[in-house]
Amino acid sequence: MVRQQVLVCGDVNGQFKALVKRVNEVNDKHGPFVMLFCVGEFFGTDDETNRKIISGDITMPLPTYILGPCSPSTSRYYPEAGCDFSGNLTFLGKKGILNTADGLQVAYLSGVEGPQSSSFQFVRDDIKDLLNIVTARSGFLGFDLLLTGMWPAEVSKFSTNYPKRETAGSPLISQLAAALKPQYHFAGMGVHYERTPYRNHRILQEQSQHATRFIGLASVKNSEKEKWLYAFSIEPIRQMTVAERTKQPEHTTECPYLGILERLILENHRILQEQSQHATRFIGLASVKNSEKEKWLYAFSIEPIRQMTVAERTKQPEHTTECPYLGILERLILELREMKRKQESSAEKEQYFFDMSSSAEDLVDHGGKRPRKSDRTPREQQPCWFCLSNVDAEQYLV
Known part of the structure; x- marks a missing residue:
């Protein structure tokens, strides 16, 4: 069993020094951690501070992967495709798959749902691009992580616990989570919520599968002092035995997305x-x-x-x-x-x-690093109809 120690944080909003300080503290005390993922809005309103993190004047202590913008005001800091900003900071892109060197498969979708596709908004076609990857894989078991800037709609349905305040969710992300079946689903939007796990199969109707844990994270250095950094260890789903993979945690509920x-x-x-x-x-x-x-x-x-x-x-x-x-x-x-x-x-x-090319293969990063530029030509996608x-x-x- 090879478990990886991973950190995930919520919306950074330009609070880079607070983030670096806290990550160093946690890594020194409980590490070593192999990587940090940031969901939600990464950049803030201060242009000079944003430029420092891009140029490497402010350095991250761990390999750090960030999602794209959630608003037009920060869009100018992101290139069209994923790239390495500096030695330890990588912009994943708008959507795609990251295969880490340690065997983790990470699906991600940046931005918020909107009426048309843009640098900070996603639409149904963006979901289809990710689903096309699933249809191309034989023996699909699910992903290890799903990272989104926005919450899925109705995520608290059937749960035994609920978020402190209502948070707008996207039905498209609910659809995506139901199809990708991640072990963990992380989202930003400034609210901390750790939902009780839900199962990815119908009892007595389908073969047992692993459960999914949804975790919403608060913003870095938020005034309510809600949790914004999550530390955990995870074993890649493809390396688990059937018994390990299908073991259901306590209080596991039905999938909340069937109504959607x-x-x-x-x-x-x-x-x-x-x-x-x-x-x-x-x-x-x-x-x-x-x-x-x-x-x-x-x-x-x-x-x-x-x-x-x-x-x-x-x-x-x-x-x-x-x-x-x-x-x-x-x-x-x-x-x-x-x-x-x-x-x-x-x-x-x-x-x-x-982010990226609409080609399913171009959405997959096989090495954990992104190129600085991409000249890949989009290819026509066929619709996913299997589920x-x-x-x-x-x-x-x-």
Whole structure:
């Protein structure tokens, strides 16, 4: 068993000296720690101080990895792609995967959810880019860490403890966390909250999997003196035995995101219904030289759908019917609702017991270091449809 000691801190907001001092204290007393991750806003309002940390005049005592901006005011301090600012300070980029030299797999997403993609905002397509990585991996077990600037929506659902104050969450991050299945999920936003662990499988319906711990961290040097630095040891999930990986911590709850996944599926279905699309023809063919003399050879002409105009593509042939597969989707939704009802009932009883390129490969960092510049050419991505966590799943594939 090779466990790595890791530090994670919340929004730094330019409080670099306080961060360096505290990291040194913890490392001297409880170390050595192999790395520090910073979630949320890293830079502050003082331009001179920000320039010092970028240039290396202020040095970090550990290899330090930071996320991108959460507001337009600090965006100017970040390049478009991930890079090394100085010897010990690395900007990860907007989104991607970091594979550390010690075997940890870290997924990350910078910024806050917004109406359009920008240096400090993410949208549904950014989630799809990360999900595409999962679909390309055989034998996927989950990630070791997920780092986000924003909280997932409804994260406290089913939990036996709750945050001190409400914090805005993103349904897209809920979807991402449900799909990536991290051992630990850290987020900033200035509020400390350590949720009771939740499981990543449905009891009696799926194989046992590991649990996820969500931890929200307060801002560095906050006036409420809430926890902003988290020290822990972790073993890479790929190095665990099945028994070690599937052991459930005490007070583990159901996954809090099932209701969100259901709503995302319904919303996607509504959008599909409202937008005119092309029709589909299903053709079953008989066996060659069959005794019933049924048709076994079909000749036709076809124009590639991507070369059609909208009018040509959406023109409906005579006698076009409704999609025959809607009942399957409806049964799926009913199943999710029933599952959620049982989980809520179970939770009530338990309380008595107390950046980057859009290419999937380009989102992966294999060495723990980022280049100073990147000329990689984006490649077209195919949608991820293998799991309910993907809101863009084609309904006939669900």
